[in-house]
Amino acid sequence: MPQKYQFCFGPWNFSEGSDPYGPITRQPQTFDWKLAQLKKLGFDAMMFHDDDAVPDIDNKSEAQILKEARELKKKLDGEGIAAEMVAPRLWFSPNTIDGAYTSNNPKHRQYAIDRSLRTIDIARVLDTDLIVLWLAREGTYVRESKNARRSVEYIAQAIDKMLAYDKKIRIAIEPKPNEPMDHAYVPTIGHVLALAHLTRDPKRVGALIESAHCILAGLDASDEIAFAMAFNKLWSLHLNDQNGLKYDQDKPFGSANLRSAFDQVRVLEQNKFGSRGEYVNFDVHPFRTTKPEHWLAHLDNSRRTFLKLVDKVRSFNEAKASQMIADRNYQALDQYVIEHLLKG
């Protein structure tokens, strides 16, 4: 049976167009509006930061956090939308200026752990066992400002606290080599899988791959996907695109490099991504120039491109490709891929 894919995105994917050089270009919308758009587009699930689920979380009691999470769960159930994951947003607070789990200030490290445990509380209520860690500020601007070995140990210790707090959760680390940091401590999927082995339960620590983050690390996203899948560790996926080594662009999937997008979909198909209930997430943003009336296009287009590439993968003549490979005629194989992608 061919894989039927399920699709997902997060409320932050309706971004408003601000960048370091200018303000927003689209007026912020409510959460309810975003949920209605997700539903309208026919997506299956939503991803959440802890404070997407419970806004202003730092100023709320544990009881209030649980109450608001329950209200959200009711809303999602009413729409038939699942929560894919919850991620602690550990990069906004004044307590995480110098990093979260790796801050040089012990009080701030504790804040990061406490907040991660609240994230787990929210995930339980939203009925997902997946916690995502994008380790945004775990790195340095000034290399000598932190002890790199101790930082890796701090991250493993923080993960241990989460694993001990809830015996059912799984943690998917989303590596990214830079931005906002100059250098991040967990830059690639190989680092993620190695870090899992420093924790108390490596089986419950896996990976989330984002296409653009692989490109920023100078790596091929389809090879990174295959690497994680060889370990059965690809628990979530952020497809998007990125035009080389620039700021993090989060372009629509396939927008910069269609062939790479084809290779990513091919590797997902070959390894049956989604057969264990995993979602295809698009971590994409509208261009700053996008008008409010075109605000859904980057999400809809990413899914359209993905599904068209699924067709391209399924109609790729594998027998013909195998013959070219047997003949070591990679010149012909290269051209066959190009012509297959160009075929109307």
Ligand code: GLO
């Ligand atoms: C930024 C990341 C970010 C995460 C999200 C989930 O570069 O891709 O969007 O995926 O915060 O933790």
Ligand code: MG
């Ligand atoms: Mg992402």
